Amino acid sequence: ADMPKPFDNPGKVKIALVRYLSTGDFFEAYLSGVQAQAKALGVDLRIFDSRQDAALQADMVDQAIALGVDGIIIQHGLTESMKNAAQRAVAAGIKVVAFDVDVDNPKIPQIEQSDRDLARLALEQAIKDNGNSFTAGYVYVPGIAPLDRRNETWVQVKKDNPGIKQVAEFGTLDNPIANSVANQARSVLSAHPNINVMFAPYDEFAKGVKIAVDEAGMSDRVSIYSADISTADIQSMREPGSAWKATAATNPAVVGEVSVRSLAMLLAGQDPGHNVIVPPTLITQKMLNDLDIKNMAELGKKVPAFAHADVSVPAWMPLPQR
Amino acid sequence: MTQGSTLIDIAIKYGFLALMAGLIAFFGTMADGFLTPFSAVFILQSVAITGILALGVTATLVVGGFDLSIGAVATSALMLSAYVMVVWEQSAVTAVLLCLAMGAVVGLVNGLLIVKMKVPDLLATLGMMFLLVGLQRIPTQGRSISTGMTLSDGDVAKGHFSETFLMLGRHRVDFFAPNLVPLSVIFLVVIAVGVWLFLELTRHGRLMYAIGSNAQAASLAGTNVDRYKILAYMISGTLASFGGVLLAARLGRGDVASGNNLLLDSVAAALIGFAVLGASKPNAFGTAVGALFVGILLQGLTMMNAPYYTQDFVKGAVLVVALVFTFALSGRGGRGRG
Amino acid sequence: MTQGSTLIDIAIKYGFLALMAGLIAFFGTMADGFLTPFSAVFILQSVAITGILALGVTATLVVGGFDLSIGAVATSALMLSAYVMVVWEQSAVTAVLLCLAMGAVVGLVNGLLIVKMKVPDLLATLGMMFLLVGLQRIPTQGRSISTGMTLSDGDVAKGHFSETFLMLGRHRVDFFAPNLVPLSVIFLVVIAVGVWLFLELTRHGRLMYAIGSNAQAASLAGTNVDRYKILAYMISGTLASFGGVLLAARLGRGDVASGNNLLLDSVAAALIGFAVLGASKPNAFGTAVGALFVGILLQGLTMMNAPYYTQDFVKGAVLVVALVFTFALSGRGGRGRG
């Protein structure tokens, strides 16, 4: 295809990915998407990894500026620490996109996997399966931005459905998260054996809850609804008699690809729009079983909406090989 | 030459256990279903892994050392067992044996660094910790391991966690009630009794205590100090890797996780053990009680719907109070530096 | 009566620094832009907070103690400063002073637990750590603090981080190049020099080293051992809280999740310090170099596009190798237990 400038000579284009979070499947999948799309474009990708150090992340933006990159993707982080750094980058004439962190800058497109939509899809399924009055346990750790946004939806859904009774709220980020959450969920289940829905809007939480439900022998009485997905989650949802009924997810790899494509559009002088939203997909246990999906790759093949998002795809844009 | 009245002695000796009994009574009245065999077994299960790690760290404390790498060893074993079964498609037995061997080798390396290279123990095991945290993620580029995952060469992993392996973490044995006691609890009890027997009643345990108290004197009396120190780190490494195996069996997948919380919780259990029965020194019984204590506290608080941060707070507060009580009363401070 | 040839002495003394020089040379040739003043400042800035915490922990190591609570103190200061400014709408000065006071009080409590209640240091500070980790989240029910957040009584927080406060973490001073050196780097350098002066050249530092080596002897020579130990923990607490203030100033938000790695990284820096200049004991210069070393390593690896897990691995490997080198050569192991 006829490539717009500067992608007619993509080897000269340098972009940087500045990460806040990196440990875990979601972030690895996101990174692989970024890498795949960067490769398809033929640009030089540099990765800065701040390992959950927000201050360092801001410095890394400066470092990228000093390195003379053309574009920067900011992946997660805190508004307060990234705002100025992002502005400095923009001022230096660098194109910037931000994923899942609001850097409060009109020049910077925000890539989002809509957390509110994620929670909404999962909860709609929960209401569809269990009616609009049930006894719920909720897993939540405040202070984590995506979880806080998912929480907003949960609060709203509870308000709209007075029949939903939340009897327990718990959660921890102690590592390994699934193990610690399993311990808590076991306690919760023995204190509230009448719980029939567990809303665990993060797959690490859901894993833990599922372990607890299995150990308590309550798989047939409790249903788990969550957000996010991975190969291991698919296995877990498909176990015979699994309590994990549905999860809503965007494909992190797709989000990674969209991030790079949006940045590329900016570099080529096009506008991807200020809010670039990657729509989530609802994945139910039934669907996985019916389509016999065993891993993320198959999920992508058999549920096309999950494999590719038709977002930020101008005609000239090369897509990664599948 | 004990000084002071027997009353204080009794307070020192049984104060901590009394505190624990009080806690149980409190939760028993406040939280429904706390005082059931089901709940008791569950508490044991929730502390099984930390407890096993803590018993290992106790062995290193006894010889005057400290093992900061146990958390990383456990998560390495978690990843390794998953890798062996899922990617290499090997049996449960192979996976367990390889993990235990890995733990023993890590312990051996720790021990050699400390006794032969004279690297201070905190340093050597801290280095080992970082090393393992990185190493365990390299084969999968930082991703979790589960059946169906795509490998770096594009293939799909076809192996899976064998039933035998999962049983380690999930099988329940009939005891009073049918299907009551999980295997992991039995492992905890067996290992605790084993470590206790070894440290308290055998020649080797006695010599290890001697080394922890005065390595120079022990050496001059003909003890092979180096060998026992290495042994302690190997016990620690092996138990930590076994803890990791149980973790893998419970999770049923190779989750990437830092072992930091495992480390801190086990260290807390082992250190609380100092306060049990007025021992003022590392001891297996105390460690087991310490692990149990933390388990009871967390179970009770969770059942009372306390948010996670109050749990940390209460854990800290109770720990401090219990310790002040024991150490201020006994007034000697024991082997201070843990 | 130094033993062995002078060559080994030199290797012991300068081995670690040589390793660091080698590392710099390596990265300088391998990674573009590594050898620039900008990159140097960046490295300093990236280790400023860890370095300050590590210097505090060094003070406790010197008196033969250990402070596991520093990470929690730093994050508590982070939350406290945010709370003071955002919720109470107070000035930057108030926030900083309150944080420093909090750090000093925590240090005081740690110290009192250890010297008066005779609780072993690892235990006391571990308990304090859990306590603070919980406590810091209670006022906001575990949520981060930022302008516009909804308070528990339904109001909206109207305060904000003052410019003065943010400057602490963000302002850059002209030095060689305009706007080159961040204030936090200057703080690090000043504190490092201060702690070094205090420990090495003043009689208070001297007495603290004496306490760390033989507290009984120091006490009989008229040293107020308790007071110096408490002082050490107060230094540690205050520096940790100052580190937390800098963190808050850089983040501009009371973020509960930040500061996870502070404890381990600072301990690593302080312990690596043992190996610098063949000291084999805690020392401020070594600690600063240790922090710098880790910073250089991580920066170099990042610039070479190494994924995060290889960074941990390399950090661990280099640490172990450097330590083996130093301690195996010097063959004495120093104050072993840190």
Place this chain on the structure above:
Amino acid sequence: MEKAAIRLSGLHKAFGRNKVLRGIDLEIPAGQVTVLMGANGAGKSTLVKVLCGVHSADEGTVMLGDRPFAPASPSEALRAGVVTVHQNINDGVVPDLDVASNLLLDTLADGAGFFLRRRRMRDEARQIALRVGLKIDVGHQVADLTLADRQLVAIARAMARDPQLLILDEPTSSLSALEAERLFALIERLRDRGVAVLYISHRMSDIRRLADRIVSMRDGRISGLFEEKPLDYSGSVRAMLGHEITEVDIAVPTPGRTVVEVSDLVLRQGARPFSLTARENEVIAVTGLVGSGKSELASVLFGLERPLSGAVTLDGKPHRPASARAAIEAGVFLCPKDRLVNAVVADFDITRNISLPFTRRHSRMSFVSRRSERGAARRMIDTLGVVCQGPGDGILTLSGGNQQKVMVARWMAEASRLLILDEPFQGVDIQARRDIGHKIRETAGSRATIVFVAELDEALEIADRIFVMSEHSIVGEHRNENIDVSAIMAEVVDAAATRAEGN
């Protein structure tokens, strides 16, 4: 003469540039007690450490019986039948274990079997303890024992081994005459069974009592061998020193003003109240059995403990220091016993060890002046004749006796009103003892001096007046002129006898 149990030839050992052993040729025959004498730093302990597998020799051979012997570790030496009681008492015991485990530590270390047989251990331990007259419950923690009892534990363990060669490096440094006598009897019994004994001591009374032959050592070489009866004690001392020993000749001076007045002091429940006065320009020695309360009196004067009742005045004003610091500020200095536990700062060099209590004097605005403290250290090294390479030497590289000199130097570096020295001659050789004693007497003019010693010889060598302590009270006072030694001994032993009856 019996056949040689062990034969050393051409033994060399150096620590860096410090050549400690420079060619030792020595036979230690079976069935005899060979006493090894040597000034502090002569290399005695180093020789011992070569024999027991702690150090390896740089050169030379050792033959044990007719086989070469070069133990790589203490356990190897033990297995070959070479058993050692080390000079440093803390090298002999494990404080956190009970007495029984300590007494059987070596048996445990090379023993067979997996489980402890606790009852048998206790019985065996009791027997071993009984043999050296250790009257304590073997279930007690060693941490709770006095230094003397710890030393007895270490000795008892060695005695129980039935060794081929028994090495004792200053085993009586913390023992009283009574306990020492029991030890001597045991040594003789072993000797008569054909054990070769190498006995190292600075106490002439021990040597006179035990020696079958004497080997003198000087600067890492054997400088004299005395086997013919009667043994030439003065010759052996001359050989070890390289010159005659300086004689002490106490001329009791006129004491000056009263410095300290102790009146009706009761140290503990049931002890008789006592009084004493210490004046300027006078040296008082307090002697008595181990456990008679000497250190307790020292602690009271130094503010570490409170008496049950009674008063102490210093220069006419009440003296009730609340801490060591307060006592030092009032001019009362205490050089404590058990230097490694109570005095030596292992990480410091000689200079820093000496300046430790007086850093304030060597610093301006808190900054320590290295030059000032170095100067003081040099001066004190000269004054007390510390054998070392320089004031920057690490304290642990010094020999035991020289470490002790440094500890005494610490408290003589500044002027005091009352100088208390608790067992200042622990591990110090005869000449150095004379030198230190001389220095103490020479500088006594402007202060009162109280020396606590268990050995009567030492008291006689240094004091103007001698007090006898027993049952936590002073039971006798003697002016050190034409003194009746047997009367003093009677006071000491009488008290012990009453105590024995009481028990």
